[in-house]
Amino acid sequence: SPAAPHQGDESPDAVLSRVFGFSCFRGQQKEVIDSVIRGEDVLVIMPTGGGKSLCYQVPALCRPGMGIVISPLIALMDDQVAALRQLGINAAALHSELPEERLDEIRADLRAGRVDLLYISPERLVSPGTARWLARNRVSVLAIDEAHCVSAWGHEFRPEYRALADLPAIFPDVPRIALTATADSRTQDDILQALGMEQARRLTSSFHRPNLFLAAAPKGSETRQVQDALAAHRDDAAIVYCGSRNRTERMAKSLRERGYNALPFHAGLSSQEKHATLMRFRSGEPMVIVATVAFGMGIDRPDVRCVVHLDMPASPEAYYQQIGRAGRDGEPAETLLLYGGEDMARARYWLEQSSAPESEKRVMQARLESMIALTETVGCRTQALLACFGEALEGKCGHCDNCRSPVETFDGTEAAQKVLSAIYRTGQRFGAVHLTSVLRGKLTEAVERHAHQHLTVFGVGKDRPEQWWRGVIRQLIARGAIRMSGEHNTLGLDVPVARPILRGETRLELRSDPLAPTRESGRVSS
Ligand code: ADP
Numbered sequence: 001s002p003a004a005p006h007q008g009d010e011s012p013d014a015v016l017s018r019v020f021g022f023s024c025f026r027g028q029q030k031e032v033i034d035s036v037i038r039g040e041d042v043l044v045i046m047p048t049g050g051g052k053s054l055c056y057q058v059p060a061l062c063r064p065g066m067g068i069v070i071s072p073l074i075a076l077m078d079d080q081v082a083a084l085r086q087l088g089i090n091a092a093a094l095h096s097e098l099p100e101e102r103l104d105e106i107r108a109d110l111r112a113g114r115v116d117l118l119y120i121s122p123e124r125l126v127s128p129g130t131a132r133w134l135a136r137n138r139v140s141v142l143a144i145d146e147a148h149c150v151s152a153w154g155h156e157f158r159p160e161y162r163a164l165a166d167l168p169a170i171f172p173d174v175p176r177i178a179l180t181a182t183a184d185s186r187t188q189d190d191i192l193q194a195l196g197m198e199q200a201r202r203l204t205s206s207f208h209r210p211n212l213f214l215a216a217a218p219k220g221s222e223t224r225q226v227q228d229a230l231a232a233h234r235d236d237a238a239i240v241y242c243g244s245r246n247r248t249e250r251m252a253k254s255l256r257e258r259g260y261n262a263l264p265f266h267a268g269l270s271s272q273e274k275h276a277t278l279m280r281f282r283s284g285e286p287m288v289i290v291a292t293v294a295f296g297m298g299i300d301r302p303d304v305r306c307v308v309h310l311d312m313p314a315s316p317e318a319y320y321q322q323i324g325r326a327g328r329d330g331e332p333a334e335t336l337l338l339y340g341g342e343d344m345a346r347a348r349y350w351l352e353q354s355s356a357p358e359s360e361k362r363v364m365q366a367r368l369e370s371m372i373a374l375t376e377t378v379g380c381r382t383q384a385l386l387a388c389f390g391e392a393l394e395g396k397c398g399h400c401d402n403c404r405s406p407v408e409t410f411d412g413t414e415a416a417q418k419v420l421s422a423i424y425r426t427g428q429r430f431g432a433v434h435l436t437s438v439l440r441g442k443l444t445e446a447v448e449r450h451a452h453q454h455l456t457v458f459g460v461g462k463d464r465p466e467q468w469w470r471g472v473i474r475q476l477i478a479r480g481a482i483r484m485s486g487e488h489n490t491l492g493l494d495v496p497v498a499r500p501i502l503r504g505e506t507r508l509e510l511r512s513d514p515l516a517p518t519r520e521s522g523r524v525s526s
């Protein structure tokens with residue numbers, strides 16, 4: 001085989017400092033790297049931002065031959081390749097969006113054995129002849145990034161990943177390293193089985209990020225809440241995640257009006273606009289990016305000090321990944337998740353309506369329910385989050401809202417009964433705003449139109465403020481006693497859950513929400 005591009009006799013520590021300019025390995029990187037260099041197959045479970053890339057980049061440079069990295073995301077591949085080339089490493093990417101000239105260059109480099117690290121999409125690698133052609137080179141390591149894509153248990157399944165089980169036949173004696181940030185043990189087993197790597201060593205890193213302050217609050221006045229969260233970060237970088245493109249535009253505008261350097265980011269922007277925003281973000285200037293989930297891939301600014309969620313993410317995994325963009329430099333950073341009952345009900349409703357395969361829907365539903373439970377938790381939020389990843393934290397974290405000021409709870413059985421009967425008596429055709437008016441005995445136009453002032457439930461909740469009732473409604477949604485009945489955000493009963501509450505057979509412990517600032521306008525958008 002052709003001469004190796006690098007000598008392949010440098011130690012991991014030497015490569016770390018000479019090539020990457022870092023002084024020490026983080027967490028389990030060294031252990032993973034040593035294991036791969038010894039020729040062992042390894043499964044690496046490390047949270048996003050944990051430093052997975054070095055786990056295969058360093059062995060690829062320490063062992064003789066070329067490292068092959070299988071990655072499903074073209075944008076990410078191109079980013080990595082560009083970064084590596086900056087460091088003087090001959091990295092290349094083979095994928096479907098490559099211009100023809102570049103392809104010829106890469107082929108020539110491969111033939112001459114000049115490539116240190118080759119990134120390749122799974123489609124490309126499994127296309128006939130490609131793997132065998134690559135195997136004519138000496139290969140140092142096979143890295144399978146985003147390895148959870150091989151598992152049908154999850155929504156990122158990529159059928160081409162299944163063919164990666166055949167790699168050992170084509171690349172005998174080349175160590176394999178599979179990497180993922182998905183920690184649940186069922187997926188881990190599935191990954192190893194699908195790749196035929198049952199003997200692999202598993203190295204799991206903690207997902208605990210002690211420098212992140214976690215907080216969540218029921219939605220009140222969003223603009224006010226976002227501003228309060230950002231107030232201490234006027235000279236920092238911050239990210240505000242929104243559920244829709246429109247919302248990013250509106251929130252960015254309203255932050256700009258209040259003197260913030262705020263820009264929207266979503267998939268609907270032109271590539272020039274996106275590029276310009278990214279360049280400014282990367283430049284290190286203080287700014288707020290108001291983004292949809294489209295903002296994330298390849299974002300690597302270490303000094304993001306604050307991440308706010310204006311809408312609840314669909315899973316603890318997504319939540320963790322997004323808050324994980326804060327404080328990558330290890331310095332303290334804070335996060336705030338705003339949530340509302342209607343958001344939860346709507347997310348459930350849309351998932352039910354989705355045409356995704358049943359198995360996939362069930363996984364997504366389970367994740368959504370964990371996310372909902374996480375927002376409502378009265379215990380340590382970090383503990384609850386880590387538990388979603390199968391990790392037990394000993395003792396409370398001390399860096400979440402619930403640790404800082406313990407949540408008070410109250411017996412909410414009677415309040416719940418009032419809400420559920422109000423829903424029932426009004427025919428399960430109204431949203432939270434109207435129901436609250438009925439409970440509080442407010443003679444609104446809608447109440448009069450429907451003659452709801454004559455119902456026995458009218459005014460039974462006079463003694464509590466509107467916001468308090470909205471908190472009860474939200475918690476009943478979270479517990480599944482109330483569901484969204486259609487596209488018009490009307491609330492109905494989920495009878496099997498609601499009935500025992502109405503009959504007094506189930507007692508409900510509810511959380512006392514902290515009193516949020518009063519709303520600006522009459523409308524609560526949740
Ligand atoms: P992941 O792929 O797990 O999300 P990355 O490999 O992208 O994480 O690493 C996240 C960030 O941490 C990158 O900016 C990377 O350069 C940095 N990093 C990783 N390992 C180290 C280290 N040992 N020392 C300093 N910085 C590191």
Ligand code: ZN
Nearest residue numbers: 380397400403
């Ligand atoms: Zn805590």
